[in-house]
Amino acid sequence: MGLEQAWYKRSSWLCVLRPLELLFRWLAARRRQRYREGLQASWRAPVPVIVVGNISVGGTGKSPLVIWLIEHLRQRGFKPGVISRGYRAKPPTTPYFVTSASTAAQAGDEPLMIVRRTSVALVISPDRVAAAQLLLEQTDCDLIISDDGLQHYALERSIEIAVIDGVRGFGNRRCLPEGPLREPVSRLREVDLIVVNGASPGTVLDAEYTGKAFSMTLQPGCLVSLASGNALTADQWRSSRNVNAVAAIGNPARFSDTLTALGFNPRLHRFPDHHHYSANELSFDDSLSLIMTEKDAVKCDHIALDNAWYLQVDAVLEEGFATSLQQLLGDWLAADKRAK
Template sequence: MGLEQAWYRNSRWLKLLRPLETLFCAIARRRRKAFQKGRRASWTAPVPVVVVGNISVGGTGKSPLVLFLIEQLRQRGYKPGVISRGYRAAPPTTPYFVTAASTSVEAGDEPLMIVRRTGVPLVISPDRVAAAKLLLEQTACDLIISDDGLQHYALNRSVEIAVIDGVRGFGNGRCLPEGPLREPVARLDEVDLIVVNGASPEQWLQNSYLEKSFTMTLQPGELVRLGDDKHVAADEWSESRQVNAVAAIGNPKRFSATLEALDFSVTFNSFPDHHAYVEKDFNFQQDGPLIMTEKDAVKCDHIALHNTWYLQVNAVLEQGFAIQLEALLNDLAPSVNATE
């Protein structure tokens, strides 16, 4: 059994890692206090900074929420930009501006997907402060969204949004390496908004968190064909319903279940999150269309694939989320006129 499976099955042998968890928590706590008390330098941007992160490792649904935020903030008159670590990216320089012409090797899969979907200005760097400064120097953005970075305390933030996987929750509730948590659940006391992906907040959160907690659902959008960008609604699909599918995301079973709910009969192959695809990954025993996630699709520019589609997924949140976010931004940055 792998470590990740053990976390979510609450395996007893994980208690052997308790001393390491204690050490991890002590180091993380000391590091955070150093920033809070000014012993380590932190930087405040001249525009609001909205951090979208989580307290657990693995995929929770941050990228769909970032896409949602970009759209919502634009509708309210903001000009958002995005910064990201660029996990597993190998850019020619750092910080690095991601464009639609970038490769997934240079940019990382999630940043490239966000840019190709929205056209938002986006900079990647392990140093979020450097990324934010370059973004502000070279664009007219008046708000920064940090994709991940909840634990990157060198960058001060105006609003913190924590995303929770509504299927897996907090696992055994322990911190690394005994459990999946980067910080204890009590860290949620300090965030401004909590988004639970795919479940009601009551399932995972105590009552004191519920006023700032909202359910997010991921709804399938259109299918888009690689090569010519043809868009087709799932109910207008004219190809065979017997399809092959791949996913290299934090919770690949969710993608398979989504396709089945759309009445596809799926032969499914899953890969580790952020997997770099090679041609042999697509050797299926049966013929038929191939469907993948949008995040997977940006990693396949170098592979000749026939009759291959990706499924767009859109985040839908309770109406109160956008209202609370706007109120927080108005309170924290009243001088920013988002209606101009």
């Protein structure tokens, strides 16, 4: 059993890691406290900064929420830009502007997916302050969304949104390496909004957090051909419903379940999150169609795939989330105006 499985199965043997967990928890708290006390400086951007992050390792559904925020804020007259670490990216320079012509190796899979879906201005860098400064210098964006970075305290934030995987929850509720948490669950007291992906907040969160928590579901969209770009709905699918399904995401079973709900019989091939594919890994001994996630598809530009599709998904937020977000954003803008 791998470490991640042990976290979510709450295996008893993990207690041997308790001394390391306590050290990690102490170091995380000490680092945060140094920023809060001003012993380490945070940079304040001249525009609102919305951080979308999580307190656990692995995927929770941040990217679909970032895409939702981009579209929602544009509808309300904002010109959002995005910054991201660019996990596993190897850009030619840093900070690096991601474009639709970038490769997943240069940009990272999630930043490239976001840019290709929304055409947003997006900069990657492990130094999110440097990314934000370049974004402001070279674009006319008036709001920054930080994709991940909840623990990147060098960048001051206006609004914090924590995303929780509603299926896996917090595992054994311990911090690394005994459990999956980057910070203890109590960190949620300080965030502004909580989004629970795939479940009702009350099934995952303690009662003290549910007042600022909202559910999010991922709604399947079109199936898009990697070869032609043609799109069709699941109802329009005329080939065999037996398909190969490929997923290199935090929770591959969720993707398989989605395909099953759409009427497919997926043969799931799991890969580690953010995995970069070779051609032989996507070659199977059958003639079945291949369906993958949108995040996987951006990593396949270099592979000729004739019968491969990706499934778009769109975040659907519980009623009330947009209102709460708008109130928080309005409060920040009003306070900033008074301070000038």
